Amino acid sequence: MSWTEIVIEVARTHAEALSDALIDAGALSVSVEDADFGTDAEQPLFGEPGMEPEEKAWEHSRVVALTPVEADQNAIVAEAAKTVGLSASNITFSLRPVEEQDWVRLTQSQFEPIHIGKNIWVVPSWHDAPDPDALVLELDPGLAFGTGSHPTTRLCMEWLEAHPSNGTVLDYGCGSGILAMVAKKLGAEEVIGIDIDPQAIEAARDNTERNRCEVAYYVPDDFAVSGHVHTFDVVVANILANPLKLMAPMLSGRVNPGGMLVLSGVLATQADEVIAVYAPFITLTVWKELEGWVALAGQLTSSASATVTG
Template sequence: MKWLQIHITVQQAQVDFTETLLNSLGAVSVTLDDAENQDLLEPLPGETPLWNKVIVTGIYAQEDDETIDVDALITFITLQLPAAPLTHEFIEDQEWERTWMDAYEPIQISDKYWIVPEWMQAPDADAVNIKLDPGLAFGTGNHASTFLCLQWLGNTDVKDKVVIDYGCGSGILGVAALLLGAKKVYATDIDPQAVLATQQNAELNGVLDKLYVGLPEDFNLALADQKADVFVANILAGPLMMLAPEFATLIKSEGEFALAGILDEQVADVSNVYSDFFDILQVEKRDEHWCRISGKRLNTPFKL
């Protein structure tokens, strides 16, 4: 069996109509892709952010004994969306699950430190290998901000330390810290799916017994008065600035921290807010505009 793929490039406001149109015409699936290489930041729960310009792709089954009238289908779609560029192609039947899996490769963070999709063989069996299901939640190591945090953890002494992963997503940072020798990781996220993903990835790597993960209110109860030796937060600049005083209460004096999810033009503002509580020691950049800020907690009193 062959499959017909129809790709339509539309503005964000036209996505719902286009998706509904393709479904009503018998598409077996409809997918959305970025048309202009535009970055999307990690969404909050309940949010579904879209790119400004989107490629909407409908897939139609082309049975051997039931041929789709491609010309009529495309003509009808064009009448509904006359200004939208449209292309189509036929693709051969294939193992779609295998195709999705083939899109992922092991990612090398440093010489003896890798992220490995769970179905693949580790390139270096003697390295620290983080097994990961990339489909669970935000944080696969492919994004620059996640890579920067993983890189920082690999260069930080976490052995026998208490680590906090704030905004844990897939749990990749907390799992990495445990595989690198951390004594205990406390992780939290506002998304229940991220909590589940973190649990699953910790179990996959055999470190679930050393990890606590929960929603913020549960996390605060579990943490109690304990403070972190090492703290990492890969979220967004706005929440990072808002949470700076709270983060200061979670980290020991002289405790080490790293913040990511920060764009180049946001570094000065974030650093200015954190300078009240933290000594900013380093700013590292990756992929032109994503940055990581790291340093140590100051030994100074403060009030929330």
């Protein structure tokens, strides 16, 4: 299907009202632009920090309305002009075609395979793996809750690759399940993923089935009554600093004596604060920093103990 855009240049005082009127007259969508964009007369439009400007228009505004190609664009403009009290004869507009595009293919072209660590590739389903012999995860962008592109996810994946476990692994705040799948593909005997968001659990299960992994996923309440072991050789949590601080007793209590705790979602500037909160339970240090984010890691000594509270 093809479309036609109506392009109208108007004063700021009429831009928003005309936009609404064009929608009412049959336009599919409307946007307002700075008609002087790219010139010396370009006008930045912003409000105070944390506040949107009251009127999203420029002194010299350009209103662009998308319409079906078969629509009567002259009639749409005339009706909209009448609604806002303007004379149609005083409105100058132009039309420009919008050709049909394969939007799926266009979107897919923006996502390429991601190389992580030494031998991990996250590959969208429409791509072939650059190295079929690598650890390959097929994971599409979208409602995936993490595809490995964020530094904190990369840090956790790199830690798991550098410290593969053949024991039990807990991915707390599992999101897409990407860390759980990496742990399983690296040889972990049993992997559990926990997340408070049921949609994340559903996405993780779909991703894990697609990648032919065996990982069990739960919301916290379901895990509590699942009958699974409640402490693990490796616990990894990629969340954010404040929730991680609140969960310090619980996450530390999930680690077997001699096991490892790995945390990310922590800015480098927050590292000392998080380390201090965990100090009564486990000694953490900065394992690696990437783009201002860090991964913290530490081993629970056999003499240490913590109470599982959730």
